[in-house]
Amino acid sequence: MDIELKLMSTPEEIDTLCRLAKEAWKQAYSELLGYEQINYMVEKFLSPQAVVQQMKEQNYVYYIIYGDNRPGGFMGFAPNYEGRKELFLSKLYLLPNMKGTGAAHAAFELAEREAGRLGLSRIRLTVNKGNTHAKEVYEHWGFETVESAVTDIGGGFVMDDYIMVKTLA
Template identity: 45%
Template structure:
């Protein structure tokens, strides 16, 4: 039984950080270097980074659990305009391919609609073919191509995708 619940405690956020590190090192090794994965986990997905996002930058996280076991997470941020940013959508490997991402995305759309947003947008690495296909299947389309300097000598080579609510 899958549940998707907003995270309210730092203890839960810490569990997400542990899962994030595991997932990132498993799924991005074909796309970016280990050095870049380490850098990005430290700067965007470590407990310290996520705590800062939640406390100072308007983000919040949702935990995806299979029965009671944490198996994925979602990170989002309502923008000041009419957009809703889907920052993170991650599932552990053995839970993929079961349609859970569809449920997760439906929840994201619900969160955005509830506060009157008009669209959901995200960035995805251009070589992350599977995620791009899932997003397209769900109704997202590519609106931009961006190369972002993230410091440390690294860049993110992404598509921006948008879903109109």
């Protein structure tokens, strides 16, 4: 499969990303979180308004991941997020047809290249404690669990995550 990561820049691409987010989150989290929390989190973090706000106010950069010219995933990261001298890999989601295609590899390489280009020596991410597959993928790519956190996100919901870090050479 031909994989391409395209920097998101148009309102149509934002709509595509948000559509992908709904689909990917339902597949990834339906058993872990339930639809009520998924819908709340997608609206809070991955609605068109939330994405635009993150890009304007928090320095987020989003890429849509294409496989054979079809959108099949996305990633979002923020350099120096919350004043930390690291790249925060906030989002990396692939639809099932993109898994095992090299798309995750391309996304991790892009994140590492961007961190290096910006002079950042670490990549940080969070992963839901119940998402063992994702945690294993991150460990495969050299991330280590450094702590855990329970974060109140409003609406009566929390995120119960591991915080993982990769130090770049």
